[in-house]
Structures are given as structure tokens and as C-alpha cells.
Amino acid sequence: MSQTRAPRRLHAIGLVCAVPFAFPGLYLIWRNFTSRADPLGLLFTNQTLQPLWRTLRLAILVSISAACLGTALAWLTTRTDLPFRRLLRVVLPIPLVFPTFIGAAAFIRTLNPGGLANDLFGSIGVNQTPELRGLFGAWLVLTLFCYPYVYLPVAARLRQLPGSFEQTARLLGDSVPQLFRRVVLRQIAGSLTAGTLLVFLYTISDFGAVQLMRYDTLTRAIESNYLARPPMAFALSLILLAVAGFVVAVERRINRRLPEVATHRAHEAARYELGGWKTPAILFVGATFALSTLAPITALLDWASDGLLRTQRGGRPLTIDPSKVFEATANTLSSSIATGVVALIAIIPIAILAGRYRDRIGRFTHSVVIATFAVPGILIALSLRFWTLRSGFVGDLLYDSMPLLIFAYVLRFGSLAMGIAVVSVKAVPNRLHDAAATLGADKWRSFRSVDLPTMRPGLLAAGGLVVLSTMKELPISLIVAPIGFPTLTTRIFGSFEEAFVAEAGIMALVLVCASAVLSWFLVLRRADHL
Amino acid sequence: MYRPLVSVLLTFTLIVTACGSSDRLQIEGLAAEINPDECAEPTDRTVTIYSGRKENLIEPVLEAFTCATGIDTEVRWGSSTQLALLINEEANRSAADIFLSQSPGPVGFLESKDLLGTISTELLSLVSEENRSTKGSWIGFSGRKRVLVHNIDLVTDDELPTSVFELTDEKWRGKVAIPGTNGSFVDWFTVFRDQYGTDVATKWLNDMVKNGARYYPNNRSIVEAAGRGEIEMGLVNHYYNYQEVAAAGDAHRAKNHDLDDNDIGSLLIITAATVLASAKNQTEAHELLDYLLSAPVQNYFTNQTLEYPLAAGVKPNAALPPLTALEIGSVDFDALGGGFDETARIIEASGIQNQ
Numbered sequence: 039m040s041q042t043r044a045p046r047r048l049h050a051i052g053l054v055c056a057v058p059f060a061f062p063g064l065y066l067i068w069r070n071f072t073s074r075a076d077p078l079g080l081l082f083t084n085q086t087l088q089p090l091w092r093t094l095r096l097a098i099l100v101s102i103s104a105a106c107l108g109t110a111l112a113w114l115t116t117r118t119d120l121p122f123r124r125l126l127r128v129v130l131p132i133p134l135v136f137p138t139f140i141g142a143a144a145f146i147r148t149l150n151p152g153g154l155a156n157d158l159f160g161s162i163g164v165n166q167t168p169e170l171r172g173l174f175g176a177w178l179v180l181t182l183f184c185y186p187y188v189y190l191p192v193a194a195r196l197r198q199l200p201g202s203f204e205q206t207a208r209l210l211g212d213s214v215p216q217l218f219r220r221v222v223l224r225q226i227a228g229s230l231t232a233g234t235l236l237v238f239l240y241t242i243s244d245f246g247a248v249q250l251m252r253y254d255t256l257t258r259a260i261e262s263n264y265l266a267r268p269p270m271a272f273a274l275s276l277i278l279l280a281v282a283g284f285v286v287a288v289e290r291r292i293n294r295r296l297p298e299v300a301t302h303r304a305h306e307a308a309r310y311e312l313g314g315w316k317t318p319a320i321l322f323v324g325a326t327f328a329l330s331t332l333a334p335i336t337a338l339l340d341w342a343s344d345g346l347l348r349t350q351r352g353g354r355p356l357t358i359d360p361s362k363v364f365e366a367t368a369n370t371l372s373s374s375i376a377t378g379v380v381a382l383i384a385i386i387p388i389a390i391l392a393g394r395y396r397d398r399i400g401r402f403t404h405s406v407v408i409a410t411f412a413v414p415g416i417l418i419a420l421s422l423r424f425w426t427l428r429s430g431f432v433g434d435l436l437y438d439s440m441p442l443l444i445f446a447y448v449l450r451f452g453s454l455a456m457g458i459a460v461v462s463v464k465a466v467p468n469r470l471h472d473a474a475a476t477l478g479a480d481k482w483r484s485f486r487s488v489d490l491p492t493m494r495p496g497l498l499a500a501g502g503l504v505v506l507s508t509m510k511e512l513p514i515s516l517i518v519a520p521i522g523f524p525t526l527t528t529r530i531f532g533s534f535e536e537a538f539v540a541e542a543g544i545m546a547l548v549l550v551c552a553s554a555v556l557s558w559f560l561v562l563r564r565a566d567h568l
Numbered sequence: 569m570y571r572p573l574v575s576v577l578l579t580f581t582l583i584v585t586a587c588g589s590s591d592r593l594q595i596e597g598l599a600a601e602i603n604p605d606e607c608a609e610p611t612d613r614t615v616t617i618y619s620g621r622k623e624n625l626i627e628p629v630l631e632a633f634t635c636a637t638g639i640d641t642e643v644r645w646g647s648s649t650q651l652a653l654l655i656n657e658e659a660n661r662s663a664a665d666i667f668l669s670q671s672p673g674p675v676g677f678l679e680s681k682d683l684l685g686t687i688s689t690e691l692l693s694l695v696s697e698e699n700r701s702t703k704g705s706w707i708g709f710s711g712r713k714r715v716l717v718h719n720i721d722l723v724t725d726d727e728l729p730t731s732v733f734e735l736t737d738e739k740w741r742g743k744v745a746i747p748g749t750n751g752s753f754v755d756w757f758t759v760f761r762d763q764y765g766t767d768v769a770t771k772w773l774n775d776m777v778k779n780g781a782r783y784y785p786n787n788r789s790i791v792e793a794a795g796r797g798e799i800e801m802g803l804v805n806h807y808y809n810y811q812e813v814a815a816a817g818d819a820h821r822a823k824n825h826d827l828d829d830n831d832i833g834s835l836l837i838i839t840a841a842t843v844l845a846s847a848k849n850q851t852e853a854h855e856l857l858d859y860l861l862s863a864p865v866q867n868y869f870t871n872q873t874l875e876y877p878l879a880a881g882v883k884p885n886a887a888l889p890p891l892t893a894l895e896i897g898s899v900d901f902d903a904l905g906g907g908f909d910e911t912a913r914i915i916e917a918s919g920i921q922n923q
Contacts, residue, residue: 085916085917088922143789146792146793147792147796150798151796152795152796152797152798153796250785254921258749262749262912262915262921263912264649264653265653265673265674265677265908266754266908266909267909267913341815344815344816344817345815348814348815354814354815355597357624416653419654420654420657423654423657424657427658427659427661513650516645516650517644517651517654521616521642521644522642524623528645529623532624532645533622534788535622535647535788536624536625537788537792537808537811537812537815538624538811538815539812539815540815541624
């Protein structure tokens with residue numbers, strides 16, 4: 039990290055990019071005042087402390103397991119001779135794209151009593167499988183859906199990491215585990231904590247999975263009070279945001295003590311031979327893939343095929359029309375890719391402020407952006423309605439428009455790009471800037487020809503995270519999208535809520551396929567050509 | 569670097585445009601069954617709908633409406649609760665003319681915020697008194713009955729109870745699922761309080777919790793779980809089991825059981841339509857309401873979506889058990905407008921959400 043002061047123009051740009059991220063928080067504070075809510079009084083009552091405690095317990099457990107799982111998968115797919123590495127890199131991010139309300143339902147449908155896998159186990163004599171519910175169910179499902187938050191940044195970092203460090207360590211006699219702890223772990227620590235923070239924040243903001251697993255968290259308490267007792271819903275939301283702010287601050291503390299990261303371009307990364315560990319490694323990665331991706335997809339296929347067979351038998355016809363699925367797919371793809379691009383543009387200045395300079399504004403704006411990730415989507419949607427209706431001419435212009443939708447998505451998911459972007463910024467060696475300056479390049483030129491190429495794998499992973507998450511977003515898509523702009527997720531939701539499971543299954547499969555294609559384009563194909 | 573993506577997107581756009589270019593005045597499928605006649609000349613009139621009812625069921629109705637009247641519809645689909653929150657946030661600047669709600673709760677919320685307009689008495693008189701607001705602010709357009717769904721392998725017909733009050737019996741310990749925080753359950757419980765008094769209703773819920781009643785987030789997940797045999801029985805809306813049977817056939821092992829006609833467990837929960845006070849297209853909104861209550865649409869609701877019709881003298885589909893408990897629906901939801909607050913407190917305090 040450089041000790042120089044940030045240029046004033048960068049300060050200004052960073053602030054402009056960060057201010058919108060404060061909208062949802064400011065809206066919450068305002069609503070707490072206007073509805074005469076009493077967040078402090080509420081905080082120390084049993085009806086808050088209990089769900090709060092359950093929320094924290096779940097978030098900590100999911101963070102730990104997702105961090106381990108994501109790191110292990112990243113290491114195995116980037117640094118070893120594991121078979122099918124390329125294929126795995128395409129499919130491992132897929133769980134990100136399951137909207138939790140249908141992903142969790144698919145798990146229940148597959149693994150619980152009477153479900154597909156359960157019947158299968160029964161036929162081979164295993165009759166006692168644990169019922170997926172409560173803390174265990176929520177933990178399992180969220181771990182399986184959230185590990186990509188860790189996997190993607192860590193894999194991107196590992197790909198950048200020069201193999202020379204590891205070779206040196208080996209020459210000095212370190213065993214592989216020693217080397218992993220002393221060299222690799224130190225170098226990936228920034229990506230790892232940033233990713234784990236996202237897992238934590240996502241878990242505390244999730245509603246779909248916890249409600250289906252019947253694990254009572256703060257979001258459930260918020261959700262069931264919106265209409266009946268709005269002040270309470272707003273107060274609880276503010277408490278949620280405060281928890282997020284606290285955790286973000288803690289992560290910053292940890293992160294500041296981490297060692298500097300280093301990078302080289304174009305050097306062949308060290309690759310390890312798994313040897314006798316090959317079979318366990320294959321089993322481990324295979325089991326993760328089977329549970330996190332195949333299990334829900336099987337349930338979706340089952341729903342879809344039930345529906346198709348039913349139509350064959352002359353039962354109720356399917357209520358989907360291919361042209362509408364195309365329309366929803368095109369909407370999903372265009373809006374999520376636009377969100378990915380805009381999010382990167384909005385995040386990079388802040389990431390440079392926070393990553394390259396010791397800068398108070400950088401630290402603060404960075405924290406605001408990240409903490410916003412814990413705000414449930416419905417509150418982001420409502421807050422944007424609130425602000426556009428109160429901003430006169432600009433608001434009228436934006437009301438019910440695509441730019442407003444993209445803007446809302448960026449507020450919701452921009453934080454996903456932040457952690458990786460900061461690590462990427464830090465990884466650009468300062469001497470390259472010095473060299474560029476010596477050669478007479480101005481700041482902008484040096485950014486384009488030095489920073490961007492070095493940061494590219496990280497930025498693509500960051501953009502990929504944003505895009506895949508945007509594809510599954512529900513409340514914002516319902517509330518902020520221009521009228522008549524269906525996305526796959528809103529269609530899935532509409533069908534599923536009314537128990538049109540075949541239709542929901544078919545469209546969820548389309549969503550998974552679309553995400554696999556995007557993950558190939560965005561995350562893998564480009565990153566591999568470094 | 570995004571060139572391949574751009575080409576994929578372009579292809580999609582082309583396909584979509586190609587598919588979407590059919591003549592607007594031709595309707596087919598379910599919409600054509602509702603309106604078999606030739607479509608009216610298109611007009612430049614529109615009506616904007618915020619619909620908590622989902623597109624699979626309502627889209628054909630709206631297509632038929634546009635065909636019959638030439639009025640175009642713009643729809644924001646969503647969950648009833650979230651749309652009510654949105655309307656509240658937008659207040660008098662909302663784009664919505666009409667709000668269609670899955671259950672009365674969100675409508676009561678908007679009523680308490682003074683955001684609802686008045687529906688003409690002519691329209692109100694199309695449904696019986698118990699299915700509309702005394703102030704004329706909302707009107708029911710279809711009904712869903714509360715029933716006890718049960719797994720047919722785990723519970724036999726002859727042991728089934730006749731009243732929700734029997735469910736607190738030791739015999740049913742740990743066997744009954746309740747969608748404790750779901751909109752329609754909350755509405756049902758509010759009526760329960762109104763009919764039997766808050767003390768009786770609260771005691772029943774607390775006894776259910778003591779008896780190991782199991783919490784599920786919504787009707788659909790209970791019906792699905794009962795179909796798999798994960799749970800013996802559950803208190804739900806009648807509607808979902810028909811959908812599951814239609815979707816999964818015999819593999820779904822659950823059936824609806826009707827409690828006694830006069831039992832609170834047989835309440836009819838209506839889906840409600842309202843015209844907003846800020847509606848810019850009042851006339852068109854009224855025309856749409858009128859259409860929702862017409863015989864072809866009421867027939868569609870009962871035959872295609874297996875709901876109870878509320879108007880135009882349409883008889884419920886033969887597959888539905890006859891509705892004799894209508895008088896129990898004659899509850900003044902308006903009087904309970906402020907009562908949802910207390911209901912939420914009682915449900916929260918019962919601890920059902922942790923079961």
C-alpha cells in the first residue's frame with residue numbers, strides 16, 4: 039500500500055460513486071424516525087435477541103464452512119492436476135444462480151422424506167436420512183449456495199499468484215501443507231476474508247432459504263412485520279444493517295494486518311501432483327458438485343418432466359409459451375450483464391482509493407458499499423422508489439425505467455465486486471506505475487496499460503459474481519423493473535408460488551443453462567488466456 | 569471482449585421480436601375460451617394493474633379483457649405484501665389503477681393508510697354483502713377455502729377431525745402443520761379472533777404450539793410436504809392441493825379434508841380487488857372489475873383455477889366441495905383493519921415460528 043495521498047479528482051469520483059450506496063441506509067434511518075420506531079428499545083427484547091442470535095450463529099457457521107469449501111475447491115481446480123479442471127471451473131460457480139426460494143425447495147424435494155434421493159437411499163436400505171430443516175438445513179443449503187463467493191475470488195487470486203514463491207519455499211524444504219500455510223494462505227488471505235465477508239452478509243440478508251428451512255432469523259421477523267407493524271420491521275432492518283456495519287469494520291481490521299500481496303504476470307503458476315490424493319480429491323469435488331448443483335437440478339428436471347409427461351397424457355397443459363421464455367431470458371441476460379459492467383465502473387474508483395492509498399474517504403466509502411450487501415432486496419427497492427419520488431425532475435425521468443433497474447441492481451450487488459477489485463488493485467506492483475511515469479505516460483494511460491491488464495482476471499471474476507447474482511434477484515426485479523419487463527426469476531417466482539412447479543422447473547433450468555454459458559464467457563474463457 | 573456476448577444477445581432479441589410480432593387482436597388458448605368472440609377495435613385506453621395474483625392464472629383473463637374491450641393492460645406482478653408496501657411508498661403518485669391481492673390483509677393495510685378509492689355501488693352489488701367492503705373500498709372476485717390437507721397413507725378418513733379445536737388433542741401431537749406467518753393464515757386468525765374473541769383464539773394457537781404443531785412458511789410448502797409424507801396434516805387453502813395433483817398426479821399422496829361447515833377451519837378467504845384513490849384511469853379500472861366479475865371469468869376461475877366463484881350466479885366446479893359456510897365469511901374486515909397489528913403480536917408471542 040502506498041503512503042502517497044490520493045489525487046483530489048479520484049476522491050471526488052469515489053464519493054460520487056459511493057453516495058448512492060448510502061441511499062438504502064439513509065432511507066432506513068429516515069423511516070425509523072418517521073414511523074417512530076425504537077430500534078434501541080427493541081434491541082434488548084427477547085423477540086429481537088433470539089432471532090438475532092440465531093442469525094449470527096447461522097452466519098458464522100456458514101462463513102466458516104463456505105470459506106473452507108471455497109478455498110479447497112479453488113486450490114484443487116487451479117493448482118493441481120485434478121482431472122476435468124476446465125469443466126469444473128465452468129460448473130462450480132453455478133450454485134450462485136439458484137434463487138434460494140427455489141433452490142432450497144429443490145433440496146427439500148430431493149433429500150427429505152418421500153423425496154427423490156430419499157427414495158433412492160431407501161431402495162438400498164438406508165432409511166434414516168436427516169430431515170433438512172432448522173439450523174442444519176439452512177447451514178447446508180446456504181453453504182452449498184454461497185461457497186462461490188469465496189471460490190471465485192480465491193481462484194482468481196491463485197491464478198495471479200507467482201509460482202516462484204512456492205518454488206522457493208519448496209527448495210527451502212517446506213512440505214506442501216507447510217507451504218500452503220506459510221506462503222499460499224498469506225497471499226490469498228485478502229481474497230479469502232473478502233469472500234467470507236460476503237458469505238456472512240449474504241446469510242444475514244437471506245430470506246428464501248431460511249424460511250423454507252424453517253429457521254427463524256431476523257429477516258423472517260422483518261418480513262412478517264412489514265404490513266402489521268411497520269415500525270418494528272424498520273427497526274429490525276436497521277439492527278441488521280448495524281450488525282453488517284460492525285462485521286465490515288472487523289473485516290477491515292483483520293485485512294489491514296495482512297501482508298502485502300505480490301503478483302507477476304504471465305508466469306506459469308506452480309502445479310502440484312495429487313498422486314495418492316487424487317481419488318479423495320475427485321470424490322470431494324464430485325460430492326460438492328453433486329450436492330450443490332446436481333441435486334437441485336435433478337429436482338428441477340423432475341418437476342419439468344412431470345409437467346411434460348402430464349401434457350402428453352392429456353392432463354393440464356403447461357402455461358408457458360416459448361416466446362415468453364425467450365423474452366424473459368433476453369431480459370435476464372441483458373439486465374444482468376449491464377449490471378456487471380456498470381458495477382465494475384462504479385466500484386473501481388473506490389477500490390483504487392481503498393486499495394492503493396491510506397485514505398480515510400477510501401476506507402469509509404468502501405465500508406458503505408460492502409455493508410449495503412446486507413440490506414434485503416425489498417428494502418433497496420422501496421428505498422429507490424422513495425428517493426426517485428422525492429427527487430423531482432430526475433426522479434420522473436427515471437421512474438419505471440431500465441437505468442433505474444440497473445442502478446438498483448448495482449446497489450444490491452456492487453459490493454460483490456468490491457472485495458476482489460481491492461485485492462486486484464493491491465496486486466498491481468507500484469514499480470510498474472513508476473516505470474510508466476518515467477516513460478511519460480499520464481495517469482489515465484498508465485491505468486489503461488498497466489493497471490487494467492494486471493487486474494483483469496480479478497475484475498472478470500468480480501463482474502462474473504455480480505452478473506450471476508443479478509440473474510437470480512427477485513424483489514428488485516419485481517418492484518423496480520419497468521412494467522412489462524419480466525425476468526426468468528420473476529417468472530419462476532410467479533409459477534412456483536401458485537404451485538405451477540413444472541413451469542417453474544423448466545424456467546429454472548433455462549436460468550441454470552444461461553448462467554453456465556455466461557460463466558464460461560465471463561469467468562473462465564477470458565481468465566484462462568492470461 | 570464482449571463481442572460473443574453481444575451476438576448472443578442480438579440473436580435473442582431477433583427471436584423475441586420475431587415471436588412478438590403477431591397481430592394483437594388474435595387471442596388463443598385459455599384467453600379465447602374466456603372470450604370466444606371477435607376482438608373489439610383497439611383503443612388508446614389503458615389500465616395499470618399491480619397484481620399479487622400470479623400471471624399463470626390471470627394473464628388469460630387480462631388478454632380476454634383487452635380483446636373484449638380494446639383496453640390495454642399494463643401489469644406489475646409481485647407478491648401481494650410487497651406490492652402493498654410499494655403502493656404505500658408511492659402513495660398518491662403510484663402508477664397503479666387497480667391492486668389485485670391474494671388475501672385481504674394487504675388490502676386492509678392500504679385501507680388503513682387511506683390509499684383506496686371507492687368502487688361504484690353498481691359493481692359492489694354484483695357480489696354478496698360478506699364478500700365486499702362496507703365502505704366500498706374493495707371487492708372479492710374469487711375465494712379460497714381453508715381446509716385440512718392430509719397424507720392419505722398416514723391418516724385414514726375415519727379418524728379425521730371435524731373442527732380445528734380437535735387439533736389441540738394429544739392424538740395429533742406433532743402431526744399438524746401451520747403456515748404461521750403466511751398472509752392467508754394471518755387473515756384467517758384475525759377472523760378467528762373476531763368470531764370467537766381474542767382469548768379463545770390465542771389459547772387455541774398456544775395450545776397448538778404446546779401440542780407440537782409444526783411451522784411451515786406457506787400453504788404451498790405444507791401441501792407439498794404432506795404429499796411426500798413428511799407431515800401428516802396441515803391447515804391450508806384448498807387451492808394448492810388441486811395444483812399439486814394436477815402437476816404430480818398420483819405421486820402426490822395428499823388430499824383435502826373439509827372440516828365442519830360451521831367450523832372456523834372452513835372459512836372462505838377471498839382474493840380482493842381495489843381501485844386506488846390516486847387511479848388515473850378510474851373508468852377503465854371499473855370496466856376491468858366488472859369484467860373480473862362477469863360470468864365467463866368467474867367460470868374460468870372455478871373451472872381452470874378451481875377457486876370458488878363469487879358473482880354472476882356461477883356455480884362452483886363439481887370437483888369442489890359445496891360451500892355452505894358462506895355466512896362465516898361475513899366478517900367485517902374493515903373493523904379489523906387495525907387488528908392485524910395485534911394478530912401479528914399474538915402469533916409472534918406464541919412461538920409458532922420456532923416449531
